[in-house]
Amino acid sequence: MEEFIPQPQTHPGKTPGPQPGFRGAYPGRFVWNRNSPDYFNDTLALLWIDSAGVKHVREFPVNTDTGDNSYDTTSSLLPNRLYRYTNGWHRDYNALSMNEYAYNWEYNTADDANANEHWDCDRNGWLNTGSTLDYIRVGSAHNIHMGSVDAPLGRARVAGWSAGCQVIPGMANWTAFINSAWTGSGDRVDYWLIDARDIDRSLWGQTCTPDGSHDCPFRITSFPYVHSHTTVGAASRFSQYNCSTANEGGPEVVYEVKIPRHGSLTVTVECASPVDIDIHLLVMDDQRACLTRHNTTFTRAVAPGRYLIVADSYVSGGSTYSGAYTLHVNFN
Structure with a gap:
């Protein structure tokens, strides 16, 4: 210096x-x-x-x-x-x-x-x-x-x-x-x-109706959070995440969660066979920014900030296993 x-x-x-x-x-x-x-x-x-x-x-x-x-x-x-x-x-x-x-x-x-x-x-x-x-x-x-x-x-x-x-x-x-x-x-x-x-676009007076898309994800504002939805008809922007080798080329639904303090985030997905929905925790809207994923449930230590949870449809043997699911999210 x-x-x-x-x-x-x-x-x-x-x-x-x-x-x-x-x-x-x-x-x-x-x-x-x-x-x-x-x-x-x-x-x-x-x-x-x-x-x-x-x-x-x-x-x-x-x-x-x-x-x-x-x-x-x-x-x-x-x-x-x-x-x-x-x-x-x-x-x-x-x-x-x-x-x-x-x-x-x-x-x-x-x-x-x-x-x-x-x-x-x-x-x-x-x-x-x-x-x-x-x-x-x-x-x-x-x-x-x-x-x-x-x-x-x-x-x-x-x-x-x-x-x-x-x-x-x-x-x-x-x-x-x-x-x-x-x-x-x-x-x-x-x-x-x-x-x-x-x-947040609302700071500029811009609003959207949350629909689970990447541009306007569903917002998780309280815990415990439970939401039933379907991946059928949703867009497919992500196909493989850096945290897994699984083929997630089916349609996905996106959730935004803002964490107020250091703690543990638990995410669980339920779906009836043959539907196969996997859950991913992302630090930003990119499939290479995945912190963790699972086919049923995970718990992850998180710092205060903005995260995305993506419920994505598994693909195998040429078949896409999209469909109805229920997402559970809790923070402690």
């Missing part, structure tokens, strides 16, 4: 709010910008209340993916998820440090396992070449820190400044950010990373 980085002052009267990051949206806008790789084209919105009780919001440019690094040393945080940070260190200066390990919690990231220098899953915000070799893995040390970049924002490249950390470019931006974000060493900071495409 060539530049001197000033240390922030402790502000005991300041109250930090949740810090949202928006992948694929420039500061001042919430419109998906296609998130070209290796640029500072995301937004970190800093929220806080000062000692006088005045509320503040300030937006900063940031990258929420990786820079141009080798695949075995890089991974991107998955969006639509809460990550717990602390006022801590990055190398030799104060920054916001990933602190999930303090809660004995493993968080997931996306890894460029085939070393083609971009994520093949478009829902990670990068390119889509059709490869299935990228995968979800456990992450570590994805801090929020500074990148010493000297170039116009539209041309500045992330390059080696990030192997997956959230990096704010330039000394002026970083100083303004950390002086406003910092409260005291060891204080907790909640960071929500959101894919700009997944901002």
